[in-house]
Amino acid sequence: MLETILSPKDIKKLTLPELIALAEETRALIIETVTRQGGHIASSLGAVELIIAIHYVLDVPIDKLIFDVGHQAYAHKILTGRAAGFHDLRAEGGVSGFPKMAESEYDCFTGGHASNAISAALGMVRARKMRGEKHAVVALVGDGAMTGGMCYEALNDAGQYAEPMLVILNDNEMSISKNVGALSAYFTGLRKNAVYTGTKRAVKRGLNFIPLVGPFIVRGVDFIKRVIRNALLRDQFFEKLGFDYYGPIDGHDIRRLIRTLKKVKDSERPVLLHVATQKGRGYQDAEAHPDQYHGLAPNPLDPREQNVRRTAGNGELIAGWLLEMADRNPSIAVMTAAMPLGTGMTAFARRHPRRFFDVGIAEEHMVTMAAGMAAAGMRPYIAVYSSFLQRGYDQLIHDVCIANLPVTILVDRGGLVGADGSTHQGVYDLSYLRQMPGMVVASPRDANDLKRMLRLSAHIEGPMAIRYPRDSEDLGERFRSEEPLKVGQWEELAVGRDAVILAVGQMVPVALQAAVELAAHRVECGVIDARFVKPLDEALLKDAAGRYPLIVTLEENALAGGFGSAALECLSAWGAAPNVLTLGVPDRFIEHATIERQRECCGLNAAQVAQAVLGRLSAEQERKSD
Numbered sequence: 001m002l003e004t005i006l007s008p009k010d011i012k013k014l015t016l017p018e019l020i021a022l023a024e025e026t027r028a029l030i031i032e033t034v035t036r037q038g039g040h041i042a043s044s045l046g047a048v049e050l051i052i053a054i055h056y057v058l059d060v061p062i063d064k065l066i067f068d069v070g071h072q073a074y075a076h077k078i079l080t081g082r083a084a085g086f087h088d089l090r091a092e093g094g095v096s097g098f099p100k101m102a103e104s105e106y107d108c109f110t111g112g113h114a115s116n117a118i119s120a121a122l123g124m125v126r127a128r129k130m131r132g133e134k135h136a137v138v139a140l141v142g143d144g145a146m147t148g149g150m151c152y153e154a155l156n157d158a159g160q161y162a163e164p165m166l167v168i169l170n171d172n173e174m175s176i177s178k179n180v181g182a183l184s185a186y187f188t189g190l191r192k193n194a195v196y197t198g199t200k201r202a203v204k205r206g207l208n209f210i211p212l213v214g215p216f217i218v219r220g221v222d223f224i225k226r227v228i229r230n231a232l233l234r235d236q237f238f239e240k241l242g243f244d245y246y247g248p249i250d251g252h253d254i255r256r257l258i259r260t261l262k263k264v265k266d267s268e269r270p271v272l273l274h275v276a277t278q279k280g281r282g283y284q285d286a287e288a289h290p291d292q293y294h295g296l297a298p299n300p301l302d303p304r305e306q307n308v309r310r311t312a313g314n315g316e317l318i319a320g321w322l323l324e325m326a327d328r329n330p331s332i333a334v335m336t337a338a339m340p341l342g343t344g345m346t347a348f349a350r351r352h353p354r355r356f357f358d359v360g361i362a363e364e365h366m367v368t369m370a371a372g373m374a375a376a377g378m379r380p381y382i383a384v385y386s387s388f389l390q391r392g393y394d395q396l397i398h399d400v401c402i403a404n405l406p407v408t409i410l411v412d413r414g415g416l417v418g419a420d421g422s423t424h425q426g427v428y429d430l431s432y433l434r435q436m437p438g439m440v441v442a443s444p445r446d447a448n449d450l451k452r453m454l455r456l457s458a459h460i461e462g463p464m465a466i467r468y469p470r471d472s473e474d475l476g477e478r479f480r481s482e483e484p485l486k487v488g489q490w491e492e493l494a495v496g497r498d499a500v501i502l503a504v505g506q507m508v509p510v511a512l513q514a515a516v517e518l519a520a521h522r523v524e525c526g527v528i529d530a531r532f533v534k535p536l537d538e539a540l541l542k543d544a545a546g547r548y549p550l551i552v553t554l555e556e557n558a559l560a561g562g563f564g565s566a567a568l569e570c571l572s573a574w575g576a577a578p579n580v581l582t583l584g585v586p587d588r589f590i591e592h593a594t595i596e597r598q599r600e601c602c603g604l605n606a607a608q609v610a611q612a613v614l615g616r617l618s619a620e621q622e623r624k625s626d
Contacts, residue, residue, distance in 0.1 A: 001018070001021060001022050001025050002022070002025050002026065002029065002078065002083045003083075005022070005078075005079055005083065006081055007080065007081055008055035008056075008058075008059075008060055008079060008080060008106075011052060011055050011056050011079060012056055014056075016254065016255055019052055019053075019056065019254050020254060022052060023048045023049050023052055023254065024282070026048050026052070026075050026078050026079065027045055027048050027075075027281070027282045027283075029078060029083065029086060030044055030045060030048075030074050030075065030078070031045070031282070031283050033086055033087055033089050034074075034089070034296055035296065036298070037087070037088070037089045037090055037091065037298055037419075038090060038296050038298035038419055039074070039089055039090055039097050039296060039419070040071040040072075040074075040097065041280070041283070041286055041296055042279045042280040042283075042286045043069075043071040043072040043142065043172070043279060044071065044072050044073065044074035044075060045279070045280050045281045045282055045283055045286060046072065046170070046172050046251070046277040046278055046279040046280060046281045047072040047073075047075060047140075047170055047251075047277060048075045048281070048282075049251060049252045049253070049254050049257060049277075050140075050168070050170060050251045050252075050257060050275055050277060051072075051073075051075040051076050051079065051140075052075065052079065052254060053254055053257035053258050053261055054138065054140070054168075054261065055076075055079055055080075056254075056258055056261075057258055057261040057262055057265060058136060058138065058261075058265065059135070059136075060080070060106055060108075061105045061106050061108060062135050063135045063136040063137070063138065063265075064108045064109075064121070064124050064135065064136070064137045064138065065106075065108065065138050065140065066099075066108060066109045066111070066117045066120050066121045066124070066137075066138070066139045066140065067099045067109075067111055067117060067140050068111065068114060068115065068116065068117030068118075068139065068140065068141040068142060068145045069098075069111060069112065069113065069114045069117075069142060069144075069145060070097070070098035070099045070111050070112055071098075071142070072140070072142060072170060073098065073099050074086075074089075076099075076106070077095055077104075080104060080106035080107075081104070081106070082095050082103075082104065090298075090419035090420075090421070090592050091419070091592070091593070092591075092592065092593035092594070092597055094592075096421055096591075096592055097419060097420060097421065097592065098110070098111060098112040098420075098421070098423055099111050108124075109124075110423070111423070112387075112420070112421075112422075112423025112424055113387070113388065113391070113423060114142070114144065114145040114148055114338075114361045115145045115146075115147075115148030115149070115150040115151050115361055116150060117139040117140065117141050117145070118139045118141060118150075118151050118154035118155060118158065118167055119150060119153070119154040120139070121137050121138070121139035121154075121165055121167070122154055122157060122158045122163075122165065124137045125137045125158070125163045125164070125165045126163065129163065136164075136166065136265050136266070137164075137165045137166070138165075138166045138167075138168060138265070139165070139166070139167045139168070140168045140170060141167060141168065141169055141170065142169075142170050142171075142172070143169060143170065143171040143172065143173065144338060144360075144361060145361060146169065147338065147359075147360025147361045147362060148360065148361040148362055149362055149364065149365065152241075155167075155238075155241045155242075155243065156241060158242065158243075158270050159241040159242020159243055159270060160242060162242055162269050162270060163270065164266075164267055164268050164269060164270065165270050165271070166264060166265060166267070166270075166271050166272075166273060167243070167270070167271070167272045167273070168272075168273045168275055169247075169272060169273065169274045169275065170251065170275050170277055171248065171251075171274060171275060171276050171277065172276075172277045172278060172279040173279075238272045242269075242270055243269075243270045243271060243272040244264075244267065244269055244270070244271045244272070245271075245272050245274065246260060246263075246264055246271065246272070246273045246274065247272075247273055247274030247275060247276075248274040248275065248276045249273075249274070249275055249276070250275075250276060251275035251276055251277035251278075252277065252278070252281065257275070260273065261273075298419070313344060313470050313471050314344070314412065314447065314450060314468045314469065314470060314471060314472055315342070315343045315344025315345065315383065315410075315412055315470070316344035316347070317344070317447055317450065317451070318344060318383070318410060318450065318454060319343075319344045319345050319346075319347045319348045320347065321451055321454050321455075322334060322348055322381060322454070323347060323348055323351050323352075325454070325455075325458060326348070326351075326352055326355065329379065329458065330355075331377065331378045331379045332355065332378075332379050332380075332381065332458075333352075333355040333356070333357070333373060333378050333379070333380050333381070334348050334349075334352075334355065334356050334357070334380070334381045334382075334383060335356070335357040335358070335359060335366055335369065335370060335380060335381070335382055335383070336357075336358055336359075336366075336382070336383045336384065337358075337359055337360065337361055337362055337363045337366050337384060337388060338358060338359075338360050338361045339358075339383070339384070339385065339388075340356075340358055342385070342412075343383035343384065343385070343410070343412050344383070344412075345383050357369070363384060363388055363389065363391040363392040364391055364392050364394070364395050366382060366384070366392065367382065367392035367395035367396055367399065367400060367407075368395045368399045370382050370400070370407045371395070371399040371400045371403065371405050371407060374400075374405035374406050374407050375403065375405060379406055379408070379458065380407050380408070381408045381409075381410055381457075382407065382408070382409045382410060383410045383412060384409065384410070384411065384412065385411075385412050385413045385424070385426065386411050386412065386413050386414045386415075386426025386427075386428075386429045386467065387413065387417075387423070387424045387425065387426055389409065389411060389429065390428065390429075390432070393432060396409075396433075396436060396439075396463070397436055400463050401436045401437055401438050401439055401463055404438050404461070404462045404463070405462070405463060406460060406461055406462060406463070406464075407463050407464075408457040408460075408463075408464045408465075408466065409463070409464070409465040409466070410466055410468075411426070411429050411433075411465050411466060411467040411468065412468065412470065413426045413469065413470055414426040414429055414443065414467040414468055414469055414505065414506075414556075414557075415427060415469050415505070415506055415556035415557070416556055416585070416590060416595050416598040416599060416602070417470075417595070418592070418593070418594055418595045418598065419592050419593070419594070420592065421590075421591050421592030422589040422590060422591055422592070425585075425589070425590050426467075426469075427556065427557050427558050427585045427590070428557070428558050429465070429467055429557070430443070430467065430504070430533050430555065430557040430558075430562045430563055431557060431558050431560060431561035431562045431565075432561075433465045433467075433533075433534070434533055434534040434561075434562075434563075434566060435561070436463070438462050438463060439462075439463045439464070439465060439534060440460060440462065440463065440464040440465070440487055440488075440532070440534060440535070441464075441465050441467070441532065441533040441534040442456075442464065442465070442466050442467070442531055442532050442533070443466070443467045443468065443504050443505030443506075443531060443533060444466070444468055444472070444505060444531060445472075445475060445479070445503075445505060445506070445508035445509070445529050445531065446472045446473060446474055446475045446479070446508075446509075447472045447474060448474070448475075448479075448480050448481070449529075449531065450466070450468055450472065452481070452482075452483075452484065452485045453466050453485060453531075454466065455484065455485075456484065456485045456486075456487070460487065467505065468505065468506075469505070469506050469556075472506065473506070473509045475508070475509060475512075479493065485531075487532065487535065488532045488535040488536065488537050488538075489531075489532065489537055490502075490528050490529060490530050490531060490532065490537035490540045490541075491528065491529045491531070492526065492527075492528050492529075492540065493508070493512065493527045493528065493529055494512065494515055494525070494526050494527040495526050496515070496523075496524040496525040496526035496527075496548070497524040497526075497548075498518075498523045498524050498525060498548070498549065498550065498617060499518075499523065499524075499525045499526070499548055499549070499550035499551075499552060499613050499617065500525065500526035500527070500528060500544050500547075500548040500550070500551055500552065501514065501515065501525060501526070501527050501528070501552045501553075501554050501609070501613075502528045502530040502541075502544070502551065502552065502553050502554065502563075502567060503527060503528070503529060503530060503554040503555075504530050504531070504533060504553075504554065504555040504556075504557070504563050505531070505555070505556065506556055507554045507555055507556055507604070508527070508529050510554065510599075510604065510605065510606050510609060511527045511554050511606075511609065512527055513606035514606040514607075514609040514610045514613070515527050516606075517606060517607060517610040518610050518613060518614070521610075521614060523613065523614065523617065525613065526544075526548065528540065528544060530553075530563065530567075533562075533563045533566060534566065536566060536567065536570055538570060541567060541570060541571070542574065542576070545571060545576050545578045548578075549578075549579060549620070550578075550579045550580075550581065550613070550616060550617060550620070551567070551578050551579065551580045551581070552580075552581045552582075552583060552609075552612075552613055552616075553567050553580070553581070553582045553583065553584070554583045554584070554604070554609060555583070555584045555585075556584070556585065556599075556604060557584055557585060558584065558585045558587070559582055559583075559584040559585060559586065559587065560587055562584055563584070564580075564582030564583070564584055565582070567580070567582075568580060568582070579616070579620060581612060581613070581616045583603065583604065583609060583612060584602070584604070585602050585604075586602060586603075590602065
């Protein structure tokens with residue numbers, strides 16, 4: 001059937017049994033593709049019927065459909081002309097894993113992070129009014145995103161002006177891990193209020209027995225149900241924000257979804273439609289373990305074996321070391337923003353539940369809460385993805401750094417991230433973190449170095465950021481050390497004569513390999529592990545500038561404002577004028593592909609680094625000969 005669905009217009013021609021069959025076929029394509037290609041499977045499986053119903057009722061792209069995050073958007077992509085290319089999901093040149101305006105006219109807003117859809121939808125509502133247009137604007141928001149404060153800023157703003165818009169709350173009781181917080185409990189109460197549900201059913205049965213008019217009343221008088229609901233759910237949270245609340249309704253009942261959407265889409269007031277769905281629907285393992293099946297890595301093996309066969313990542317390693325430290329130090333606490341599984345901190349949460357805090361999708365709150373905890377004498381550790389930490393920029397400066405509080409940020413997924421693409425690249429952290437006075441910024445070359453940095457963090461009386469990728473390459477016994485690190489201390493790993501590469505973090509193995517390749521061209525290249533981006537090892541930098549005719553900086557971070565900029569600033573302040581080549585992520589967004597391919601696109605693999613050094617040395621030799 002999918003071969004006949006070239007656009008949402010084709011969905012409108014289908015009967016109810018055909019829509020149900022289409023849902024099953026769409027779900028099967030998602031399972032087949034994601035278990036091979038990787039991607040976000042559980043959320044998208046849960047939203048299939050809901051998305052079919054939305055496209056049946058709306059006239060997208062004239063009507064605007066905005067996805068929050070985009071984890072749940074795979075069915076949308078399949079049903080909007082991208083089914084044939086869906087087998088290349090998240091592969092280079094293939095379908096993006098998130099809504100992307102440049103990819104399709106049906107993706108009316110690009111989104112990869114949570115809690116922004118209502119704000120974007122409200123912007124489109126106001127643009128619609130100014131342009132004199134009449135189309136519908138719909139924001140599809142997960143209940144996990146509703147733990148983020150931006151949603152409530154948008155709801156508060158939208159409610160005060162009462163412009164028509166529809167917010168669909170897709171409630172599966174999960175973000176990536178189980179939802180947390182009072183709002184999650186509130187939504188659960190709405191879903192499971194047995195008194196309301198039972199009373200509504202009893203009234204509906206009673207009305208059906210009234211001769212002639214009973215069934216008509218059941219079908220046509222929605223306010224009766226609303227009166228019952230409002231009497232039993234007295235706080236009326238969304239109504240008090242200015243929204244008419246409908247639900248909760250079964251998000252897998254296509255008939256009821258269509259009927260309800262038709263009823264609310266043309267409302268002249270803001271509406272919140274609460275839809276209850278099952279994360280992982282139709283895939284037994286994902287239904288049983290929706291947190292583990294939130295996202296899958298590309299793997300030709302049975303996806304149930306992925307978590308078993310994958311070696312421990314840096315997050316799991318850090319959690320183990322933090323456990324040892326916390327066992328000895330009762331002031332250590334750990335927090336994360338809806339990512340205990342992704343950051344590897346579930347083991348810490350089990351061992352020290354009173355010292356572990358999952359704040360939901362609320363990075364700004366998390367950073368300031370850590371500051372308050374540190375001001376009260378604790379030593380908080382924040383475990384967060386690099387791209388998500390961006391949302392806490394102001395709080396890091398204002399609440400952590402100005403007071404010089406001992407908050408340690410564990411910056412996971414630093415550098416290029418592969419298939420998640422431009423919305424998740426962790427290539428800006430070195431640039432913005434090193435701007436902050438008092439912040440120590442470190443990046444380990446391998447897991448052993450990461451352990452040493454974590455130990456160092458316990459003795460720093462101020463903020464520190466430790467930036468690392470998901471997994472690290474073990475550089476072996478030759479580069480392993482248990483000697484305590486000192487703040488700002490670099491390490492010369494190889495001595496040369498013609499050039500030296502100052503490499504940061506995961507670029508150290510690349511630099512070592514590049515030095516080997518340069519040796520084949522009779523170029524003796526040194527390698528320095530510049531593990532501290534702030535403060536710099538000024539003594540070793542000055543020494544290297546005096547010994548080497550060419551200094552190369554190498555980082556998996558944006559060149560603008562990154563480590564290379566820091567080195568150039570330092571050299572300039574001394575009045576030194578060495579030959580410096582800066583290598584890093586260029587000034588453009590890096591799209592989805594494998595990490596190896598992304599590095600190649602940025603000129604950051606060992607062969608390319610070696611060629612860049614040879615090219616600069618050759619150009620310098622020609623300049624001198626002229």
